[in-house]
Amino acid sequence: MMSISMSVPLDHGFLRRECPHCERQFKWHHGPIESRPKDAVDPDVYFCPYCGETAPLDHWLTKEQAECAQRLALGDGMRLLQDEFEQLERKTRGGMIQFKFESADVGEPPLPLHEPEDMMVVQSPCHPWEPIKIDQSWSEPLHCLVCGSQFAVG
Ligand SMILES: [Zn+2]
Numbered sequence: 001m002m003s004i005s006m007s008v009p010l011d012h013g014f015l016r017r018e019c020p021h022c023e024r025q026f027k028w029h030h031g032p033i034e035s036r037p038k039d040a041v042d043p044d045v046y047f048c049p050y051c052g053e054t055a056p057l058d059h060w061l062t063k064e065q066a067e068c069a070q071r072l073a074l075g076d077g078m079r080l081l082q083d084e085f086e087q088l089e090r091k092t093r094g095g096m097i098q099f100k101f102e103s104a105d106v107g108e109p110p111l112p113l114h115e116p117e118d119m120m121v122v123q124s125p126c127h128p129w130e131p132i133k134i135d136q137s138w139s140e141p142l143h144c145l146v147c148g149s150q151f152a153v154g
C-alpha cells in the first residue's frame with residue numbers, strides 16, 4: 001500500500017469537503033475548536049450538513065482533492081518505475097543492449113490546490129466545537145456534522 005502525503009490548504013482552519021451523496025461542498029474545521037468537552041469522542045461517520053447522509057471520515061474529498069491525490073499517487077508510481085529502469089540501465093551498461101531513460105516527463109507536479117475564503121461559518125447548538133462553513137445561499141435547516149441533528153441557520 002502506497003501512502004501519499006498531500007498538503008491541502010485551509011481557509012482559517014476550515015477544510016473544503018464534498019458530500020459523496022449530494023455532491024454539495026462545505027468546509028469542516030480541521031480539528032475541534034477549543035471549547036470541545038474532554039469526554040467528546042470522534043464519530044465514526046460524519047453527517048452532511050445539507051442532505052443529512054453519513055459517510056466515514058475519508059469519503060469527503062472534493063473532486064479537486066481526489067484528482068490531486070491521484071496525480072500524486074501516479075507520480076510516485078512513475079518514480080518507482082523509473083528507479084527500476086535506472087537500475088536496469090546500470091546493470092546493462094557496457095553490454096549489448098543499452099537502456100536509456102529520460103526522466104523529463106515523469107509525472108507532472110500536481111496542481112497546487114487553492115482555497116478561497118468563502119462560505120459562512122455556522123455552529124450547531126449540540127456540537128458547537130465542530131463549526132462548519134456552508135454555502136451562503138443555503139436557507140434550509142442544516143444537519144449537525146457530528147450527530148445529524150437538524151438545526152436552523154441564523
Ligand atoms: Zn450531502
Ligand SMILES: [Zn+2]
Nearest residue numbers: 126127144147
Ligand atoms: Zn450535534
